[in-house]
Amino acid sequence: MGPLELCILFLAAAAQGFLGFGFGIVAMGGLSLLQELHHSAALVNVTGLVTTAGLALILRRHADWRLVLRLAPGAAVGIAAGVYLLGALDARPLKLGMGVTIALISAWNLSIWRPALRAAGSGASRMDAPVSVLSGLFTGLFNMGGPPLIAHVYRRDESPDVLRGTIQALLLMSVTFRVVSASVNGMITESVLHDAATGVVVAIAGAAAGLAIGRRISADRFRPASSLSAHAERLERRRRQELLRAVRRLR
Secondary structure, eight states: OOHHHHHHHHHHHHHHHHHSOOHHHHHHHHHTTTSOHHHHHHHHHHHHHHHHHHHHHHTGGGOOHHHHHHHHHHHHHHHHHHHHHHHHSOHHHHHHHHHHHHHHHHHHHHOTTOOOOOOBOSSOOTTHHHHHHHHHHHHHHHSOOHHHHHHHHTTBOOOHHHHHHHHHHHHHHHHHHHHHHHHHTTOSOHHHHHHHHHHHHHHHHHHHHHHHHHTTSOHHHHHHHHOTTHHHHHHHHHHHHHHHHHHHHHO
16 A cells, blocks of 8 residues: 555544544545545455454443444344445445545534434433444445444533443444455455555554544543534534623623
């Protein structure tokens, strides 16, 4: 792999270490422009497995394992379907689908009309099954199963380490399922393993850097930086400040 590809892997892993997610969407978005889609998908899968396993090991005590176990069956079904479609469909429509997926996720995340996500408790949710299947499908097709999980987990009122730890456990489950499915379908080739041997070292360094930076940020600052409802939270704070000013004027 060239320096640009290694730089993409480093930045993707740094995002994962800092936010708890982002490796798949950053790595696939960059590498698929430089490599054949099936090769980049397998490479991201192998490097992502090692990177996520390291982060999950560090944060394992903070993970909500009950939630992980609830989401596992649906994710396995979605990943199996996604890997099958990746092998059955032509690369051109898949690249188009991946680009549309990235654009829609980015547009929704930046939209000022996006509704604020309500805080969720620790109990079972009606959204567990659809979220896990959708995330698995995105993981199987594009290695980008994170966004549905982020929307589902990061609305919980938990500490940054609990949020990161739970997401790492969920992503580790997903990428492990995908490695197994991709291996069965013959997608983990010798050339993929050769590139991964170099990429893993760079990805581990990036993840360590991102995690170190993330742990220097307070919980109050971490959630707006990582949550999909960051813009809604900023609007809510602004509304409260304006209300407080109005009350002070009345006094």
